[in-house]
Amino acid sequence: MRRTFAFTLASVLVLGMVCIPIHFIEGAVVQSEDPLPTVCIRPENITLREGETFSVSIIIANIPADPGMIGVQFKMSWDPTVLKALNMTEVMFHLVTPPSEWFNIWGIKNVVDNSVGYVFYAYVWVDPYRAINEGYAPISGNYTLATVTLQALSQGSTTLHFYEVAVGDENGRAVIVSADMLSDYTPLFSSIIIDGHVKAWNLKEDINVDGVVDLFDATLLGVHFGLNAGEPDWDAKVDINGDGTIDIFDMIAVAQKFGESI
Numbered sequence: 001m002r003r004t005f006a007f008t009l010a011s012v013l014v015l016g017m018v019c020i021p022i023h024f025i026e027g028a029v030v031q032s033e034d035p036l037p038t039v040c041i042r043p044e045n046i047t048l049r050e051g052e053t054f055s056v057s058i059i060i061a062n063i064p065a066d067p068g069m070i071g072v073q074f075k076m077s078w079d080p081t082v083l084k085a086l087n088m089t090e091v092m093f094h095l096v097t098p099p100s101e102w103f104n105i106w107g108i109k110n111v112v113d114n115s116v117g118y119v120f121y122a123y124v125w126v127d128p129y130r131a132i133n134e135g136y137a138p139i140s141g142n143y144t145l146a147t148v149t150l151q152a153l154s155q156g157s158t159t160l161h162f163y164e165v166a167v168g169d170e171n172g173r174a175v176i177v178s179a180d181m182l183s184d185y186t187p188l189f190s191s192i193i194i195d196g197h198v199k200a201w202n203l204k205e206d207i208n209v210d211g212v213v214d215l216f217d218a219t220l221l222g223v224h225f226g227l228n229a230g231e232p233d234w235d236a237k238v239d240i241n242g243d244g245t246i247d248i249f250d251m252i253a254v255a256q257k258f259g260e261s262i
């Protein structure tokens with residue numbers, strides 16, 4: 001348990017340096033060190049076993065208060081032979097103006113397409129002038145736009161690639177657009193758009209599922225050496241050959257794959 005916690009904490013700390021905001025996921029809006037509007041994904045890098053499911057949050061950060069945004073869209077694609085999306089849940093409470101009037105939000109697109117391998121998300125205030133007249137400022141700051149749950153279908157790696165990303169203000173101006181839309185729009189702000197990356201594999205010798213069979217997997221074997229199924233601290237992931245005991249044969253298995261990575 002202690003190891004798992006330490007590993008998770010380390011992951012959060014590392015990710016915290018790569019992608020901009022994380023604290024607001026838990027409810028608090030924070031200032032970023034980077035002033036540019038940013039679209040990114042949490043977690044940004046994922047390694048997991050084939051068959052496992054995971055969720056990512058689609059995040060927009062540093063939306064400038066002047067002019068703010070009243071609509072946002074993005075597409076995010078992946079290799080459909082590696083991943084399958086199970087659902088996309090919009091996290092759009094911040095877009096409701098007033099908060100009880102859900103009909104004042106136009107959910108233009110909430111599409112999950114596993115044949116092509118992409119999601120398409122587009123939401124906009126229906127009547128921004130009324131909302132603004134009632135005292136609701138256009139959206140600024142940092143928000144989670146959506147949560148996408150995916151499953152690793154097979155061993156492989158893929159980028160979770162953002163494209164056709166656009167944020168608009170109440171006057172129909174482009175606040176930000178992604179690089180693939182720059183020929184059509186001149187945005188008010190430059191932006192940073194950061195793709196995610198997923199690695200899925202089925203190598204059970206990678207005990208800690210970090211994408212490489214190395215010393216840390218061997219260390220886990222050492223810590224659990226001699227344990228039998230059902231005993232305290234038993235961890236089935238360490239029993240490589242699945243025979244109910246952690247012994248020399250599991251060590252041999254790890255040794256044979258030592259150094260392999262996806």
Ligand SMILES: [Ca+2]
Pocket residue numbers: 205206207208209210211212213214216217
């Ligand atoms: Ca490993």
Ligand SMILES: [Ca+2]
Pocket residue numbers: 239240241242243244245246247249250
């Ligand atoms: Ca074993």
